[in-house]
Amino acid sequence: MVPDRRTVEVTVARACRAPSLHNSQPWHWVMSATELRLYSDPDRLLPATDGFGRQMVISCGAALNHLEYAFAAHHWRPLIERLPRSSNRQLLSTIGFAPAPNPTDFVARMAAAIERRRTERLPLDAPPAWRETLEQLVRITAGTGVDLEDLGERSRPALEEASRRMTGLRHDDPTYQAELRWWSGRGLFPDGVPEQARPSDRQQHAVHLSREFPPGRASTPDGSPSEDRSAILLLSTSADSRLDWLRSGEALSSVLLACTDRGLATCPVTHLTERASTRTMLRELSSGAGMPQVLIRVGASTRAPTPPTTPRRPLSEVLVRERPAPSNAHGE
Ligand SMILES: Cc1cc2nc3c(=O)[nH]c(=O)nc-3n(C[C@H](O)[C@H](O)[C@H](O)COP(=O)(O)O)c2cc1C
Incomplete structure (x- = not known):
């Protein structure tokens, strides 16, 4: 049937x-x-x-x-x-x-x-009722083979420093830059990250834990906090097989949808998982010994109205x- x-x-x-x-x-x-x-x-x-x-x-x-x-x-x-x-x-x-x-x-x-749901790359306010949300996210991901951990404020300086270093390394990588440009700003195509979803030059640097994109048109209204106060989650798995990757994607989806349902904004962040050195650093920051798969910023959006969804x-x-x-x- x-x-x-x-x-x-x-x-x-x-x-x-x-x-x-x-x-x-x-x-x-x-x-x-x-x-x-x-x-x-x-x-x-x-x-x-x-x-x-x-x-x-x-x-x-x-x-x-x-x-x-x-x-x-x-x-x-x-x-x-x-x-x-x-x-x-x-x-x-x-x-x-x-x-x-x-x-x-x-x-x-x-x-x-x-x-x-949509990816929000602008600075976010701290998520309200975070303890309750976190409990729900842990419940949703329990038994999936994917560990979810709140890395907490204590990890922010190390994460931001690693992100800065990674961005610097990527500036010197023309193949990466060409690929990023190809997937950004192709206005007429129904794929890639469009201008309205990419932060303006001014706001690109307000979120220190983020992948750098070519500047776009997204910006918060004047007067809203320019500093990112989002919670930072890490999804990791005990091994690094294709099944672990598939399961990580399923867990990522559940977390993003549950946060959206609670009125929270989210942004997956993965540039720090793309080099062995930063992946090891993420592993050391976490309390488990798993393989880091995806970081997720979760917070309260200061943007209103919310922008249109990206094309498919x-x-x-x-x-x-x-x-x-x-x-x-x-x-x-
Ligand atoms: C595996 C994966 C990795 C991603 N990495 C990043 C990232 O490093 N930085 C970022 O801003 N968005 C990241 N995203 C979000 C995508 O860019 C986003 O889902 C896509 O542009 C579609 O937009 P939407 O989520 O608003 O529908 C990632 C999403 C996935 C599934």
Whole structure:
């Protein structure tokens, strides 16, 4: 039993609202007569930033988690198999279906948050009721194989210093810079990080823990705090396999949606996970011995009204229907 065509299209479109490295949207979906399949799209790998495809798989994991909430809101329970045996290395998941009862209030709220979530790169105020939020985020990620830790204010100076050093190193890396420019400011394309989502020159440097993008048009209203007071979360895993990456993306998605549901702004931050030295530093700052996968800034946005969401590729580019194999009329 599978959902009808319209339900598949609506839910896959919602899954594609997931965050991805530089809005590269490195996913490809195939709907067959019996199941949906999720593949990573190697044409959308960012070699200078993400040579091993770790963040490509994390991005696909985020889309898989978005898909799960979107289907649940439509009364379907996706039966997810991760990294099924296949000769195709890009196959990340097969998804079967079972009918499901009414979504719980929590699931309905997580699904509704998909359309409201966006990455906020401007300085954030400290998140209100943080202890309660953190307890919920720890509950949501428990049992997923991904550890969530609040690195706390004590880590900020070391993180900011490492971020400054990383930004300096990247200034001297023309291949990285060319890739970043390619994925920024391509106004006519439905991918990349658009101008309205990139901080202005003045505000770029107010957030010391951030990846540097070419300056854009996003800025906070005059008079709002120019210093970033966001909480800083770290997602890490015990090993560094493709399954760990996929699971990290799923956990990232759940955390971002739960924060959005609580009215909080979020920003995934990964430049410090892209070099062995800064990854080791993150590991030492954390209380566990896991492999750091993603940092997340969480706080209260000072921007009003919120900017439009970033564009996505048309569904026809990312979702295909598999034609049933023609039956053999001669029964051979
Ligand atoms: C694996 C991954 C890594 C990311 N790294 C960063 C980052 O280092 N800095 C940043 O500002 N945004 C980062 N993002 C956020 C993406 O740029 C963002 O999701 C994308 O541009 C789409 O925009 P949206 O999240 O507003 O829909 C990352 C997202 C993912 C999934």
